[in-house]
Amino acid sequence: MWKFLKSHWIMSLIGLVILLMVVTTLIYAIATREGDIGLLEGTTGKGLRWKTTPITCVYDLGSSMTAQALEMYDSARKEINSQFSKDVIGACVPWALKRKMPEVIKGELVLNLGPPSPPAEGVTVYDPFESKAGGTTYLHEDDQGFIGAAQLYMVEVSNRKVWLHELGHVMGLAHDRRMDSIMYPSLNDRGIELSSKDIKLLREAYE
Ligand SMILES: [Zn+2]
Structure with missing residues (x-):
């Protein structure tokens, strides 16, 4: 040798x-x-985020919205907000105008119950990987590369993990392939909270 x-x-x-x-x-x-992808990438190549916070939410009073869903939304957003020095996700309020509520409202998160409608025109990023989704989030990118509007469709209304996961998407987070993260795609194997890296990224984006 x-x-x-x-x-x-x-x-x-x-x-x-x-x-x-x-x-x-x-x-x-x-x-x-494995691991975090972090923020979804917009067409500009930068991470998608809202330009201003708190992200405000609207729902249609005429829809099938329930008190339980609003309570779950509120507790999930408070859980996320506790990671920041200010509120990133605001309360969800009913549509106050007399005219019919549009499916997409500029500058707002629109909260719906039930399975998602097909993505409206202008959706650049949404959540395509969940085959049996407990919830679905569509994000609309504005012409400056920020999230300009969002649509959230909740199916598993009583599931805290689904709310946290979808609100993660609403803030711009992509899926995380680590099973201990709330951003893991599959509900059954999903972790119970945002990863420390996700929180770090979100703080950089919103604080
Ligand atoms: Zn997802």
């Missing part, structure tokens, strides 16, 4: 370099395989 290495040292060196490259690539692949 030694004799072989001595007489073929260039080949051995090349072999060693290739081996090191393979090992480094593998380690890198494993280290980056």
Whole structure:
């Protein structure tokens, strides 16, 4: 063996370099395989976020909105807001104008119960990965690359995890492939809170 290495040292060196490259690539692949994607990427290449906070929410009084859903929304938004020095997600208020409430309202989150309608025109980012979604969020990007409006459709109204997950999307968070995160796509395996990295990113975006 030694004799072989001595007489073929260039080949051995090349072999060693290739081996090191393979090992480094593998380690890198494993280290980056899972984890936060963080904020969804907008068309400008920047992370999607609202320009101003608190994010305000509207629901249609004429719809099937329930007191339980509003309570769940409120407790989820308070849980998220407790991570910040100010409110990032505001209360959800009924549509006060006489004319019919539009599906999309500029500058607002529109809260709906039930399965989602097809995404309205102008939706640039939404939540396409959940096949049996407990909730669905559509985000509308404005012409400055901010989130200009959002639509939330809640199916599993009594599930705290679904509310936190969808409000994570509303703030701009993408899915997280780590199972201990609330942003994990599959409800059953989902963690119970936002990851510390998600909170850090959101604080950078909103504080
Ligand atoms: Zn999701």
